[in-house]
Amino acid sequence: MTMFKAGFDNDKYLKLQSSKIKERISLFGERLYIEFGGKLFDDFHASRVLPGFAPDSKIRMLTELKDEAEIIIAINSSDIEKNKVRGDIGITYDLDVLRLIDAFRGWGLYVGSVVMTRYKSSPTADAFKQKLEKLGIKVYKHYDIEGYPHNIPLIVSDEGYGRNEYAETTRSIVIVTGPGPGSGKMATCLSQIYHESKMGRKSGYAKFETFPIWNLSLSHPVNLAYEAATADLNDVNMIDPFHLDTYGTTAVNYNRDVEVFPVLRSMLEGILGECPYKSPTDMGVNMAGFCIYDDEAVSYAAKQEIIRRYYGVLCDIRKGGGSEVELGKIELLMRKLSCSEDDRRCVAPALKKAELTGAPAVAIELNDGRIVTGKTSSLLGASSAALLNALKTIAQIDDAVEVISPEILEPIQRLKTENLGNHNPRLHTDEVLIALAISAVNNQNSRKAFEAIPSLRYAEVHSTVILSQVDVTTFRKLGMNLSCEPQYQTKKLYHN
Secondary structure (H helix, E strand, O other): OOOOOOOEOHHHHHHHHHHHHHHHHOOOOOEEEEEEOOOOOOOHHHHHHOOOOOOOHHHHHHHOOOOOEEEEEEEEHHHHHOOOEOOOOOOEHHHHHHHHHHHHHHOOOEEEEEEEEOOOOOHHHHHHHHHHHHOOOEEEEOOOOOOOOOOHHHHOOOOOHHHOOOOOOOOOEEEEEOOOOOOOHHHHHHHHHHHHHHOOOOEEEEEEOOOOOOOOOOOOHHHHHHHHHOHHHOOOEEEOHHHHHHHOOOOEEEHHHHHHHHHHHHHHHHHHOOOOOOOHHHHEOOOHHHHEOOHHHHHHHHHHHHHHHHHHHHHHHHOOOOOHHHHHHHHHHHHHOOOOHHHOOOHHHHHHHHHHHOOOEEEEEOOOOOEEEEEOOOOEOHHHHHHHHHHHHHOOOOOOOOOOOHHHHHHHHHHHHHHOOOOOOOEOHHHHHHHHHHHOOOOHHHHHHHHOHHHHOOOEEEEOOOOOHHHHHHHHHOOOEEEEOOOOOOOOOOOO
């Protein structure tokens, strides 16, 4: 029997990580620019593959440095022009800049400015700049440099980085982040260092990304799970050849950092006179690998993540997106780790339930290893049924006991079909939870089931059909890990 096990020490991580950043700034003098990759607020990938890692760990760590740190948000002007959307939260990059500023301020962190990288004047980009300035946010323009990143003499000159506007900074640690990949974070850091150098100030550059974890092996499941997560970007983990050559020890990095390192080294030599780093791994300040205390637990979690990613790409292909190349990469990773769909314990019970009932079904593996299922009925969808069955199991309520009164369910169904124009009277997961909350006011069993909701976090869920966005979102908010078979419940062309 498998059950959820933590394997990552989050408190140790917070202490080690902030200490490492402070140690790095002492090497450079007045200011350290840190390129922050990955998600700062909601790193759910890290929390899934490193059980025990809190999704907001990075931002909590930054709050320990908040008196010394300020934030620059970089956004690529062409992403504004193209209305580029963040896939995970479904908003455009320009709106995400506003969301990030609000979120940083909510944590008490100081956002100094926004840098528009690869700036070209256009109605959309200029309107965004004016909008930020009206909101009291400083905006600076960085321009395209011909031959970037290989034309070093031009880049490290007054016609290259020197042409960019210098973003005024006041604190010793400057975090440079952005709404997504390709935002120009590294170029922003280097441009700032160039300007600082021209002013006679000493500053430095470091990079902070959680994955790949440099001091785990190349084939460790956690590092392979990162490859699965970035299968659409052509990222590949590799041994850092510069690190091996200099120190004689292996460290894992990824192809883009290794490929750009000779260029980065030349740039830093041009700006600072010498490059303080011998390898891409030297640039990093990530301490996550030192905080794993149960390798078996994180390895199991990482394999589960790869299998979920496999199902995710299958569903994307069924929806008309995704790619066979991406799918092939993840299948290769699964073969490397000798894992398959059979290793996801909630898959077989869901398929069996669907076969028995002839309708969509859902199975949930609880944190203690028990598996509960839910079937489609006239009242509830399979997801809602499975969710209620899981809560009853956790709260030790007999299966025959109703935790939501029919007197509450029926008016909700009438509201959906008669007033809101829905054809499907079955309750979605969010509606069932609201109905349960109402029932909990006067019913002791309902209250016990309602109070069991936090225990659903980390549970594994498998559906035999692609779920509605409402159910997907509810499972995500509950902290449950979902996978779906790549097929729809109906043969309709439009699915919402």
